[in-house]
Amino acid sequence: MSDLEVRDLTRVFSTGGTSRRAVDGVSFTASSGLLTGFVGGNGAGKTTTMRMIMGVLAITNGEVRFGGVPVTRHDRREFGYMPEERGLYPKQPVLEQLVYLARLRGIAAPVARREVLEHLDRLGLADRSKDHVEKLSLGNQQRVQIVAAIMGQPKALVLDEPFSGLDPAAVDTMVDLLREHTRRGVPVLFSSHQLDLVERLCERLVILGGGKVLANGTPDDLRSQGVTRHRLVLSGDAGFVRGVPGVLAVDVDGPSALVEVHDDAAAGRLLSAALERGAVKEFSPVRPTLAQIYREVTA
Amino acid sequence: MSRNGNRMSRNEAAGAGRRGDGASNAWMIVATREIVVRALNKGFLIGLAVTVAMIGGLIGFTAYLDGRTQSFDVAVVASDESASTALESAAAEAASDDQKIELSVVRVDSAAAAETALDEETADAWLSSAAAAGADGWTLSGWREPDGELTQLIETTVRDQVLAGHAVDAGTTMDALTAGSEVETERLDGNPVDPQIVFVAGFVLAFLFFMGTVGSGAMIAGSVIEEKQSRLVEIIATAVPLRQLLAGKIIGSSVIALGQNLLLAAVGLVGASFTDLSAILPAMTTTMLWFVVFFTVGFVAVAALYAVAGSLASRTEDLQYTTSPLMMLLMGVYVVTFSADGMLERVLSYIPPASIVSMPVRVLNGDALWWEPLVSLLVLVVTTLGALLLAERAYRGALMQTGGRVTWKTALAAERGTTLGA
Numbered sequence: 266m267s268d269l270e271v272r273d274l275t276r277v278f279s280t281g282g283t284s285r286r287a288v289d290g291v292s293f294t295a296s297s298g299l300l301t302g303f304v305g306g307n308g309a310g311k312t313t314t315m316r317m318i319m320g321v322l323a324i325t326n327g328e329v330r331f332g333g334v335p336v337t338r339h340d341r342r343e344f345g346y347m348p349e350e351r352g353l354y355p356k357q358p359v360l361e362q363l364v365y366l367a368r369l370r371g372i373a374a375p376v377a378r379r380e381v382l383e384h385l386d387r388l389g390l391a392d393r394s395k396d397h398v399e400k401l402s403l404g405n406q407q408r409v410q411i412v413a414a415i416m417g418q419p420k421a422l423v424l425d426e427p428f429s430g431l432d433p434a435a436v437d438t439m440v441d442l443l444r445e446h447t448r449r450g451v452p453v454l455f456s457s458h459q460l461d462l463v464e465r466l467c468e469r470l471v472i473l474g475g476g477k478v479l480a481n482g483t484p485d486d487l488r489s490q491g492v493t494r495h496r497l498v499l500s501g502d503a504g505f506v507r508g509v510p511g512v513l514a515v516d517v518d519g520p521s522a523l524v525e526v527h528d529d530a531a532a533g534r535l536l537s538a539a540l541e542r543g544a545v546k547e548f549s550p551v552r553p554t555l556a557q558i559y560r561e562v563t564a
Numbered sequence: 565m566s567r568n569g570n571r572m573s574r575n576e577a578a579g580a581g582r583r584g585d586g587a588s589n590a591w592m593i594v595a596t597r598e599i600v601v602r603a604l605n606k607g608f609l610i611g612l613a614v615t616v617a618m619i620g621g622l623i624g625f626t627a628y629l630d631g632r633t634q635s636f637d638v639a640v641v642a643s644d645e646s647a648s649t650a651l652e653s654a655a656a657e658a659a660s661d662d663q664k665i666e667l668s669v670v671r672v673d674s675a676a677a678a679e680t681a682l683d684e685e686t687a688d689a690w691l692s693s694a695a696a697a698g699a700d701g702w703t704l705s706g707w708r709e710p711d712g713e714l715t716q717l718i719e720t721t722v723r724d725q726v727l728a729g730h731a732v733d734a735g736t737t738m739d740a741l742t743a744g745s746e747v748e749t750e751r752l753d754g755n756p757v758d759p760q761i762v763f764v765a766g767f768v769l770a771f772l773f774f775m776g777t778v779g780s781g782a783m784i785a786g787s788v789i790e791e792k793q794s795r796l797v798e799i800i801a802t803a804v805p806l807r808q809l810l811a812g813k814i815i816g817s818s819v820i821a822l823g824q825n826l827l828l829a830a831v832g833l834v835g836a837s838f839t840d841l842s843a844i845l846p847a848m849t850t851t852m853l854w855f856v857v858f859f860t861v862g863f864v865a866v867a868a869l870y871a872v873a874g875s876l877a878s879r880t881e882d883l884q885y886t887t888s889p890l891m892m893l894l895m896g897v898y899v900v901t902f903s904a905d906g907m908l909e910r911v912l913s914y915i916p917p918a919s920i921v922s923m924p925v926r927v928l929n930g931d932a933l934w935w936e937p938l939v940s941l942l943v944l945v946v947t948t949l950g951a952l953l954l955a956e957r958a959y960r961g962a963l964m965q966t967g968g969r970v971t972w973k974t975a976l977a978a979e980r981g982t983t984l985g986a
Contacts, residue, residue: 355790
């Protein structure tokens with residue numbers, strides 16, 4: 266299986282006299298067999314990037330590569346895609362329209378039917394297969410949409426906000442499904458606003474802001490790039506830390522303080538000052554959460 | 565390895581070597597869906613059933629009026645011999661000549677009894693001659709004004725009877741008197757079809773055109789915006805070329821529109837065969853066939869333009885704006901073609917889409933030379949091809965543009981997605 270690679274991807278929207286670079290020289294790789302999380306605020310360029318990857322939107326500059334060569338329409342035909350906005354044919358039964366979409370992707374009707382039924386069964390929708398989509402709850406419509414993307418053993422998955430609107434149990438089922446595909450060696454790229462979810466799931470993370478890649482790597486890489494904070498817990502009051510040179514007190518609460526220490530010498534000064542005042546119960550590094558990193562890189 | 569096994573079994577089941585092969589017949593899958601969804605749509609079926617019932621009812625009513633035999637009971641005073649004789653020959657005339665009128669003679673005793681019969685409605689009219697009183701003149705009485713056709717029949721019979729009497733008095737015969745007086749009618753335009761019928765046919769064709777184009781046009785526009793609004797089209801576009809999606813939609817809705825018109829035309833023609841129109845059925849059938857051919861070609865263009873109208877919208881609510889220019893055009897064709905005649909009709913019969921209605925009408929009224937429909941059809945085919953090319957470009961340009969209505973201009977100028985073409 267192959268990597269999905271984006272090189273220097275740029276999209277300029279021009280309306281009237283003004284032009285806007287929605288995506289500006291974005292490069293990253295969604296590696297084969299890994300879940301890559303695509304994070305960024307509204308208007309960061311996630312959806313535009315994904316639409317260019319899928320060929321739905323013309324590329325102004327740059328290229329999309331799959332398996333080391335420029336992506337073709339035949340490759341894309343075998344990509345599973347979930348667009349930004351949800352919707353299927355509201356007045357057509359679930360099974361019927363999923364089979365229709367599968368057939369458009371070149372899967373024979375009986376094979377498509379069997380596979381769709383299998384997926385619906387796993388997502389607990391087997392008994393709803395003959396219902397019209399509009400009769401389903403939003404969460405269930407979302408599941409149907411996921412089936413539309415993952416049927417036919419896709420070569421890559423590009424999913425725009427696949428988890429929005431799902432309850433935690435449904436998220437877990439969905440993640441299991443996606444893991445099956447990464448196990449096959451498929452690259453999975455998905456965007457999300459839910460940072461805790463991305464942190465828990467992803468092997469790779471791409472943070473986008475203002476149309477540019479702000480950070481790119483494994484969650485551990487990203488965390489280690491940030492300034493490490495330390496928690497200090499004393500027997501007495503910790504207010505003195507504000508006066509120690511080279512130490513930034515982030516938060517002080519009675520005997521406990523959260524500090525940023527700029528170098529080892531500052532750490533030594535902090536500890537000896539603390540020991541002069543009594544017992545040190547705790548002095549430990551606090552790993553930043555992705556949310557912190559996200560705030561830092563997008564600030 | 566198991567992955568490969570999986571792939572193999574799917575391909576075997578598909579009966580195709582590679583999955584990419586599916587793209588070549590994607591338009592068929594799309595067209596089939598359009599047809600099935602439409603054919604199962606309750607609103608569509610009910611509308612069609614109502615139209616068929618209306619046509620059937622109209623024809624049935626006409627046939628009933630044409631074919632119905634009116635019967636009249638006409639009273640006569642038994643002693644009034646001239647009136648009795650006149651009524652009997654009138655009854656015989658009615659019976660012999662397929663006059664769609666039946667006359668039975670009711671003999672009563674007196675004038676008073678005749679009046680009572682009229683009052684009690686046991687008789688529809690009462691014929692009396694003044695001959696009994698030794699005078700000239702006849703009276704046909706009714707409680708109200710006697711029926712026109714009955715009056716005409718009795719007038720003719722009475723006139724013949726009186727004339728025959730006068731002829732005998734003058735020593736000659738009726739035949740001698742009326743010899744050489746027959747007037748025959750002849751039309752020199754060589755066309756067996758009544759202009760009145762041509763007018764009605766023009767109206768019917770214009771109506772079929774309007775119904776078929778607007779109804780099925782709205783369907784294709786709706787189906788396009790449904791996919792655009794839900795972004796379903798983005799999923800479809802990655803699977804099949806947009807050109808095939810458009811082709812499938814046009815073909816699907818054309819099949820529906822054509823089927824609907826064939827059904828209505830068949831109901832109309834079969835119905836017409838039960839009415840007085842049966843005499844001109846061959847001419848009407850030829851006209852209908854021309855209409856079906858013209859409509860089939862022209863509808864492809866209309867459907868393509870409606871697909872663009874759908875793609876220009878960003879929500880279903882926008883459709884009424886994006887489809888209104890087309891709606892105006894079709895409405896204009898409807899209004900102008902069914903009332904056009906003379907030079908205007910001749911010109912319209914070459915200008916698409918008006919030619920779809922005007923040329924078949926000219927064929928019906930015998931005005932068109934044999935090659936004229938063929939030339940007009942050629943013009944229509946060329947126009948349709950042009951409209952298809954234009955529509956395909958605009959459709960692809962507008963379909964992926966989200967956020968607000970798109971104009972024809974921006975749609976045609978738009979850069980298309982990298983892989984969405986052929």
